[in-house]
Amino acid sequence: MPDKNNAKMNSSEKNANLCEGCSLCCGYITIPIRPPNDRRSIEEIRWWLLHGVYIFVGDNGKWMIEVPNRCQKLGTDGRCKEYSNRPDVCINHTQIDCEKYGPDTPYPGGFWNSDESFMEYVNKTPKLRAAYGKK
Numbered sequence: 001m002p003d004k005n006n007a008k009m010n011s012s013e014k015n016a017n018l019c020e021g022c023s024l025c026c027g028y029i030t031i032p033i034r035p036p037n038d039r040r041s042i043e044e045i046r047w048w049l050l051h052g053v054y055i056f057v058g059d060n061g062k063w064m065i066e067v068p069n070r071c072q073k074l075g076t077d078g079r080c081k082e083y084s085n086r087p088d089v090c091i092n093h094t095q096i097d098c099e100k101y102g103p104d105t106p107y108p109g110g111f112w113n114s115d116e117s118f119m120e121y122v123n124k125t126p127k128l129r130a131a132y133g134k135k
């Protein structure tokens with residue numbers, strides 16, 4: 001049986017079985033960002049959110065920006081057209097923490113998809129509210 005906890009060690013066939021019918025993780029990129037701690041960094045996040053991205057804090061406490069953008073190598077059949085030459089990021093991505101098999105709460109530290117929801121969080125978080133301050 002395919003082992004979702006050890007995707008790197010699985011054969012391509014086993015991984016394909018686990019991922020059958022799913023291509024969620026080929027539809028975006030994520031980039032670490034510095035945690036907001038002053039007005040400038042909060043305003044920067046607001047600006048990003050206004051451009052249709054998401055901001056989240058992973059279970060490791062890292063702040064990330066997620067940019068929804070389908071990979072150019074994802075075929076219309078939902079399979080990778082460049083599997084044998086896919087980037088290391090794809091090779092190292094395991095099913096253990098992926099959207100399909102991962103934890104029910106993938107963003108324990110927070111997830112924001114709009115300027116409004118993020119500023120609501122800033123305003124109810126004393127440290128951030130103070131950091132935001134006035135212009």
Ligand code: SF4
Pocket residue numbers: 018019020022023024025026093094095098099100101
């Ligand atoms: S989200 Fe998980 S199951 Fe879906 S394609 Fe990615 S690794 Fe496979």
Ligand code: SF4
Pocket residue numbers: 025026027071072073074075079080081082083086087090
């Ligand atoms: S290269 Fe292949 S596995 Fe990697 S994101 Fe693109 S379609 Fe998915």
